[in-house]
Every structure is written in structure tokens, then in C-alpha cells.
Amino acid sequence: MTQTQLDPRPVAPEEAGARLDKWLAGQLPDLSRTRIKALIEDGQVVSAGATIADPSHRVKPGQIFSVGVPPDAPAEPEPQDIALDVVYEDADLIVINKPAGMVVHPAPGNPDATLVNALLAHCGDSLAGIGGVRRPGIVHRLDKDTSGLMVAAKTDIAHRSLSEQFAAHSLERAYRALVWGLPNPPKGEIEGNIGRNPHDRKKMAVVKGGGKPALTRYQVLKTFGGGAVSLVECRLATGRTHQIRVHMTSLGYPLVGDPAYGRSRAGRLKALPEPVRMALADFSRQALHAYLLGFDHPTKGSRIRFESSMPADLAGLISTLEAI
Structure with a gap:
């Protein structure tokens, strides 16, 4: 595959003094400014036979540039x-x-x-x-x-x-999760910086110092077994590692099946029928599913939105809980 040569129009008088990388980004919308900066630094931008390797080069009226784009x-x-x-x-x-x-x-x-x-x-x-x-x-x-x-x-x-x-937190992302207990209040927000757990570096935790700001909005959709387990919708305002798992645990309602953040609920399980106890105890992953995703299409501009039904393992567990 040969290198592609791009030849933007000459610099207009009113554009004089603009940074080269910023000016080229306005002329070549299919390339990000980061990509253009890398091409400049790699010696792929030429003007009047001379290579321009400085992204901050100030363009001059009538100046003509040629940009080489190597194959990916x-x-x-x-x-x-x-x-x-x-x-x-x-x-x-x-x-x-x-x-x-x-x-x-x-x-x-x-x-x-x-x-x-x-x-x-x-x-x-x-x-x-x-x-x-x-x-x-x-x-x-x-x-x-x-x-x-x-x-x-x-x-x-x-x-x-x-x-x-x-x-910008404008992507719409919603999850459904099974958690131990009945969250109180049944609808609310969980705020708390998330960082490495100071006692276990393999885990994340809500930390008092450092970390990154995190906000989760939750709402109880259904409860089972007199409050033993609840189906909760969580919407992310931020996207931190293990955010929902950490935030729900910090509130006292960890996810069913979570091997890292879940805690034993033997007391609650005793009151449930044996098939339900076995189904909950045997669920081998965190009961969390990203069911909704929405965003603005990058080139068409229209808002698009997708929903996904519960996978078979989660749907089966919920069906078992509904039979209580």
C-alpha cells in the first residue's frame, strides 16, 4: 500500500499566524489533531520543498503544504x-x-x-x-x-x-444489576472518589484522598424474597474502573456473585427456598449487564440508542427469584 498525499488549499490571509497543526486539522477533518501533530513531527509535512517538523510553526498567507500519510x-x-x-x-x-x-x-x-x-x-x-x-x-x-x-x-x-x-459524560450508559439487600433510599446518587484500595492494590475502593471523582445514579426496579435481593438500574455519570461494583458495595449492597467486592449473605439466604439459595450461591460472576447505550453518531450527527436484553444466565436467575 502506497503513501497517501494530501494537498490542502493555500493559507488564506486571515489565517496567518495560526499554528500549523491546528490549521491542518481544520483542513483535514478525517485526521485528528493528535494524528496530524505526529505526522508533522515524523517529517511528513512539506512546504516549498522544505520539511516542516514543528507543529507550532506559524502559517503564512499563501503558504502551501503537502501532507504525506503513510499506510496504517x-x-x-x-x-x-x-x-x-x-x-x-x-x-x-x-x-x-x-x-x-x-x-x-x-x-x-x-x-x-x-x-x-x-x-x-x-x-x-x-x-x-x-x-x-x-x-x-x-x-x-x-x-x-x-x-x-x-x-x-x-x-x-x-x-x-x-x-x-x-x-463530556454525554454518552448514555445504563446497567442492570442484582444486589444483595434492598437499597435505602430506593433511588439516589452515590458520589465518592474511586482509587486503588490501600489494603489490596488489586481492588478499587471509595477513597478519602486522591482517586478520581465518580458519580453513579441508581434506582431499585424490583425486590425479591422480602428484600433479600434487588434488581437495580445504575446510570453512570463517570466511567471509573469497577465503578458500579465499588459504589454499590460502599452503600452496603454489593452485587450478587461479585468475587472481589461481594460479601457473604448467609443470613439472608437462610430464609429463601433451597432452589433459590443454590441459584444465588452458584452464580459465578458479578450480576451486572450493560443494557443501554446512547450517543451522537460521529459523522451523521443523529442520536442513536441501543438496548440489550438480559443474557441467559442473568435472565434465568431473575426468573428463579421471581418464583419466590
Whole structure:
């Protein structure tokens, strides 16, 4: 694949003095400013036969630039043909329903069979490259054992737009969870900075000093067994690691099945019928599903919204609880 040559129009008189990277970003909307800055620093921008390697170079009236864009480098993770539940896909992005048990990114302990490996194989040449690398743009994550909706960008411009929406907290994300007990009050907000647990660095916790601000809005939808377990909807105003799991635990209502933050509820279980006790005790992951995702389409501008029904394991547990 050969290098692409882009030739923006000459600099207009009223644009004189603008930074080169900012000016080029206005002329080349398919490339992010970060990508343009990297191209400048890599010696890919030429004016009058001279290479301009300073992103802060001030442009002059009538100046003409030529920008070379090398082909996207192949992604380091290997594409793997793994079945995906694709909810929506177009040239800009893909929305998938992630199953519980799938890791999003390759990492030590999970080098392959991840969502990224699957997306590389599924999207193939339709990935236009993020920051010069042919890879899907992941803007938010779900824990390995959390199921539900995720969006990934297929182009630089889509990645920039979705990242900005995420930073501005304008992405709509709602989860449904089974928690131990009946939250009181049944509707409210949980605020508290989330950082590393000072007693266990593998966990997160609500911390008094440091951490990052986090806000979760919750509402009880249904309760079972006289308040032994509740179905709760949680909406994220921020996106911190393990946010819902940590916040609900801090309130005293940890998620059913959560191996890291859940606490024993033997006392509550005693009052429940044996099939229900067994179903709750045997549930092997945090009972959390990302059921709703909404955002502004990066290029079309329209608001799009997706919903996902409960996966079979959670739906089965809820059905068992409803039979009490």
C-alpha cells in the first residue's frame, strides 16, 4: 500500500499566524489533531520543498503544504475469528453485545481471544486506522465478567468524537444489576472518589484522598424474597474502573456473585427456598449487564440508542427469584 498525499488549499490571509497543526486539522477533518501533530513531527509535512517538523510553526498567507500519510501500521494483536454479537455496524463504528467472560484488551494473563482480537478479524480492511495503527478504537470498557453493550470506533474521526463524548459524560450508559439487600433510599446518587484500595492494590475502593471523582445514579426496579435481593438500574455519570461494583458495595449492597467486592449473605439466604439459595450461591460472576447505550453518531450527527436484553444466565436467575 502506497503513501497517501494530501494537498490542502493555500493559507488564506486571515489565517496567518495560526499554528500549523491546528490549521491542518481544520483542513483535514478525517485526521485528528493528535494524528496530524505526529505526522508533522515524523517529517511528513512539506512546504516549498522544505520539511516542516514543528507543529507550532506559524502559517503564512499563501503558504502551501503537502501532507504525506503513510499506510496504517498493522495492529500488534493478531486477528482471531471469534463470533461476535453485532448490534449495529457502519463505516464509522461498531456496537457489540459483549458476553461475560470476554476480556476487552490483550494483557498479561489474557494475551488473546479478546474483544480486540475478534474486532480485528471481523472488521478487517474496514478499519481505517486509529492514530496510524489499524485497530479498533476502544473508548470505554466492560469488566471481563460484565456483559452488555460496547461501541468501538473504526476511524480516527469517529474515535475522536466518541472520546470527546465520553469525556463530556454525554454518552448514555445504563446497567442492570442484582444486589444483595434492598437499597435505602430506593433511588439516589452515590458520589465518592474511586482509587486503588490501600489494603489490596488489586481492588478499587471509595477513597478519602486522591482517586478520581465518580458519580453513579441508581434506582431499585424490583425486590425479591422480602428484600433479600434487588434488581437495580445504575446510570453512570463517570466511567471509573469497577465503578458500579465499588459504589454499590460502599452503600452496603454489593452485587450478587461479585468475587472481589461481594460479601457473604448467609443470613439472608437462610430464609429463601433451597432452589433459590443454590441459584444465588452458584452464580459465578458479578450480576451486572450493560443494557443501554446512547450517543451522537460521529459523522451523521443523529442520536442513536441501543438496548440489550438480559443474557441467559442473568435472565434465568431473575426468573428463579421471581418464583419466590
